Amino acid sequence: MVTFSPAQVCVKIGTAGKSKCCLPAGNMFVRAFLAGAYIAMGAALATVGSTGVADILGAGIAQFVLGALFPIGLILVVLTGAELFTGDAMFAPMAILQGHTGLKGLIYLWVVVYIGNLVGSLFMAVLVSYGPYTVWDAAGVATLSAFGTRAIAIATAKVSYFGPMGILSVFFKGILCNWLVCLALFLGLAADDVIGKMAGVWFPIMAFVASGFEHCVANMYFIPAGIITNMIAGGPANIEILNWGTMWTNNIIWSTLGNIVGAAIFMAVIYSFCYKSEICALCEAK
Structure with a gap:
């Protein structure tokens, strides 16, 4: 397996x-739609696979x-060339710092x-909410499956940030998340074979x-899936939030x-600073 240096990856x-x-905008949108759907596929698998685990093995497990x-969601994105906003939050700033594009290109991409990621995620949320998250009787009445109950619980937890400190909490969690996501992409680019890319992506994403x-x-995906499932089949009494x-x-x-912030500052800016001379040398050698 060939690995690339940090400067080469930059x-x-x-x-x-x-x-x-x-x-082109149409091509970009379709790739983004696919990325939203792929991330949702990983999220759906994670929701189903983790259902009931806490009751037996504890919350940590x-x-x-x-x-x-x-x-699996980000692995699909990486190996198929789909466009994910959180990754592009690193790619576009790095391109600007290397003089390849400007702010207009960044805004256009983002x-x-x-929007494409949002549409793809919502598309999957509808399909899964009417699929494994609900059980339908012969009269067409839906009830929650165990997976649907888990989906609503995940979604409810994700909107349970209130007040200034709650907002600060989700902001900090967002920084930490995409720092790890972009490290996953960084490690994936450091390898030139499929297994190496999958391993590089898996560990940081699992961690986040x-x-x-x-x-x-x-x-x-997570929040709309909970909202739609609750609308279809009903959920806990305190679901107003x-x-x-x-x-x-x-x-x-x-x-x-x-x-x-996690992508642009902690990855693009910091790695451009750390490897500035090596990056310049590599760009000049092209």
Whole structure:
């Protein structure tokens, strides 16, 4: 297995960021739709696989199972070339720092990919809510499956951030999340074979999910899946806090901002600073 140095990976990120910013809007949107769907597939698997685990093995093991299953989503994104906002929050700034694009290219990429990720995530949330999260009788009446109950519990927890300190908490969790997500992408780019890329992606993603950090694109699936499942089949009595408004005001706005800081500052800026001379030498040698 060939591995690339950190400076070489930074150059690969900058070059890829340039290419991403130049994609036609339609192509970019479709890739982003797919990425949202793929992340949702990992989230759905993690939801089903972690159902009931806490009751038998404890909350910590349940979180580990959730984290161990979720990475399939990012593995699919990486190996298929789909466009994920949280990754592009590192790729575009790195491209700017290497002089490949400007702020206009960054905004174009982020806006189109964010919308595409949201549409793909919502699409999957609808399919799964009407699928494994509910049980339908002959009269067409839905009841919650065990997986649906778990989905609602996850979604409710994700909108249970209140007040300034709650907002600060989800913002910090967003920073920590995308720091690890972008490290996963960084490690994936450091390998040139499929197994190496999968291993590089799996460990950091498992760590962020098991640690309870907040990923805006994953939450574009987790929260709507809980909302839609609850609308279809009914949930706990205190479910008023789980709605389309709190999805944004209690989580996604703040997790998105945290994800941007984690990617742009803690990855793009810091790694560009650490390997500035090596990056310049590699770019000049091209």
